[in-house]
Amino acid sequence: MATDLTSQVLDALSKTDGSILTADVFPSVDFTTIKSALDRLGSREMVIYRQIGQEEATLTPEAQGIAAEGSHEAKVFEAVRQAVDGLKIADLPGIVGKESAKVGQGKAFKEGWIKKEKDLLKATTNEVQDASREQLQIIQQTRTHPDPKVLLDLRKRKLIMTQKIISFEVEKGPKFAVEFVKVETDLTADMLATGAWKTVKLKPYNFKAMGAQAPSGALHPLNKVRHEFRQIFFEMGFEEMPTNRYVETGFWNFDALFVPQQHPARDLQDTFYISDPPEADKPRADPLKTEKLADGSIPTPESQGAPKQDYESYWNDVKEVHESGKYGSIGYRYPFKEQESLKLVLRTHTTAVSTYMLYKLAADPRPARYFSIDRVFRNETVDATHLAEFHQVEGVIADFGLTLGGLIGFMEVFFGKMGIRRLRFKPAYNPYTEPSMEIFGFHEGLDKWVEIGNSGMFRPEMLEPMGLPKDMRVYGWGLSLERPTMIKYGVKNIRELLGHKVDLNFIESNPAVRLEKD
Numbered sequence: 001m002a003t004d005l006t007s008q009v010l011d012a013l014s015k016t017d018g019s020i021l022t023a024d025v026f027p028s029v030d031f032t033t034i035k036s037a038l039d040r041l042g043s044r045e046m047v048i049y050r051q052i053g054q055e056e057a058t059l060t061p062e063a064q065g066i067a068a069e070g071s072h073e074a075k076v077f078e079a080v081r082q083a084v085d086g087l088k089i090a091d092l093p094g095i096v097g098k099e100s101a102k103v104g105q106g107k108a109f110k111e112g113w114i115k116k117e118k119d120l121l122k123a124t125t126n127e128v129q130d131a132s133r134e135q136l137q138i139i140q141q142t143r144t145h146p147d148p149k150v151l152l153d154l155r156k157r158k159l160i161m162t163q164k165i166i167s168f169e170v171e172k173g174p175k176f177a178v179e180f181v182k183v184e185t186d187l188t189a190d191m192l193a194t195g196a197w198k199t200v201k202l203k204p205y206n207f208k209a210m211g212a213q214a215p216s217g218a219l220h221p222l223n224k225v226r227h228e229f230r231q232i233f234f235e236m237g238f239e240e241m242p243t244n245r246y247v248e249t250g251f252w253n254f255d256a257l258f259v260p261q262q263h264p265a266r267d268l269q270d271t272f273y274i275s276d277p278p279e280a281d282k283p284r285a286d287p288l289k290t291e292k293l294a295d296g297s298i299p300t301p302e303s304q305g306a307p308k309q310d311y312e313s314y315w316n317d318v319k320e321v322h323e324s325g326k327y328g329s330i331g332y333r334y335p336f337k338e339q340e341s342l343k344l345v346l347r348t349h350t351t352a353v354s355t356y357m358l359y360k361l362a363a364d365p366r367p368a369r370y371f372s373i374d375r376v377f378r379n380e381t382v383d384a385t386h387l388a389e390f391h392q393v394e395g396v397i398a399d400f401g402l403t404l405g406g407l408i409g410f411m412e413v414f415f416g417k418m419g420i421r422r423l424r425f426k427p428a429y430n431p432y433t434e435p436s437m438e439i440f441g442f443h444e445g446l447d448k449w450v451e452i453g454n455s456g457m458f459r460p461e462m463l464e465p466m467g468l469p470k471d472m473r474v475y476g477w478g479l480s481l482e483r484p485t486m487i488k489y490g491v492k493n494i495r496e497l498l499g500h501k502v503d504l505n506f507i508e509s510n511p512a513v514r515l516e517k518d
Helices: 002-014 031-043 061-069 072-082 089-096 098-111 131-142 148-156 189-194 221-235 311-323 338-342 351-361 404-416 460-466 482-489 504-509
Strands: 047-059 114-117 120-123 160-172 247-249 344-346 368-377 389-400 423-430 433-443 448-458 472-480
Touching: 002 031, 002 047, 002 160, 031 047, 031 160, 047 061, 047 131, 061 131, 072 089, 072 098, 072 114, 072 120, 072 131, 089 098, 089 120, 098 114, 131 148, 148 160, 221 368, 221 389, 221 482, 311 460, 351 368, 351 389, 351 460, 351 472, 404 423, 404 433, 404 448, 404 472, 423 448, 433 472, 472 482
Parallel strands: none
Antiparallel strands: 047 160, 114 120, 247 344, 368 389, 389 472, 423 433, 433 448, 448 472
């Protein structure tokens, strides 16, 4: 159809010295077909065209009746005028119809065409001008009206509908010709063999045309910010912890951290519990290999040279610390429930991993620096700033003679590498750290202080049951990965960053990030 239309456009232009409007010349041809034909002609500079958008008015069925037979008020006036001695109000619907009587009577009174004497209607003049009919007839012929107020009034009365019509104004281009000559886009083997390439018209190369975009993968903004965090940790001598276990027992997730079994964080409203299987074994060493030995037994870390650790004693010490206290602590003084400790949960924090790594460190106590960045799960109500799953950035430093002042100094260096140099520290409570501090940073863009993390020194009730030396201290701190990412990329709703509502165009087009730069 587009090929046929190109010839028609050229023919129409050849008959005029000016321009043509496609809405007038091709009123029944759809927009896509016209645009396709004009694009073909325009690419060869045979025509020049521009798009014109205009609103056109069309009559409703009621308005079409008014344009043909007159307005409701005009019908009422004519009926009253023909009744020389007056027309009874009750007789009016039978003459002009119920709708015209209902609508037209009030309008005729308002125009002063009729008056009421007792139960009779009488005309006040012999002739009237039916403005509504004239206005609608003009719109019927021209699809518009010179007075915008008239169009607005008729639209309010639901007598007309307006719609935007897109057409094109077309004029002759510098290479205009009446005949559309087919241009070859490819030089074929047949053309070379027959010599046809000497006579055919070849389409010139468009060196300004954009090439086809090559599909490629894209890093998620969270992965970009995660990479920056990992680089900071590696620069500061940290070792990355294995975080491949999303499911943990209540022992590693809570009890080993000296979190009481009655703590609100362990309620169903805050933690996701696994239903199948609901429980796990008591703490034990993980096998280093999945293959069985020659005698059919499963290899243990001790059989492969790893230091031996007594998990049963560790379990009993943690239980005793909770029930009656130990290592100078009076404990929580409640009956420790084994079943509660063995329940399987989706980990609520990566500190469960840190606890396991510190227990392994107790077999060979030495200064160590660990970090992890991975997903955690909490049974929270989803809103613009909270999800049921998010990513936690956590760091742990174990050494001898550590002090709270050293933790504050280290936090200033750590966050300084992200470009956050104005920090405040506020005392806080945490079951497994004492002292504990909330960390606030000044956000230049928001011009206010915002919480950026939590920190503290792990309690003796957590460290000494592991077998760590009494004079070894451990720093711990954490923050979410989503919050700095949202700030860096200007994301206001966390659901636009993680989950099914993420815009893939945002993922593909977002820039790289450098935490030390604004």
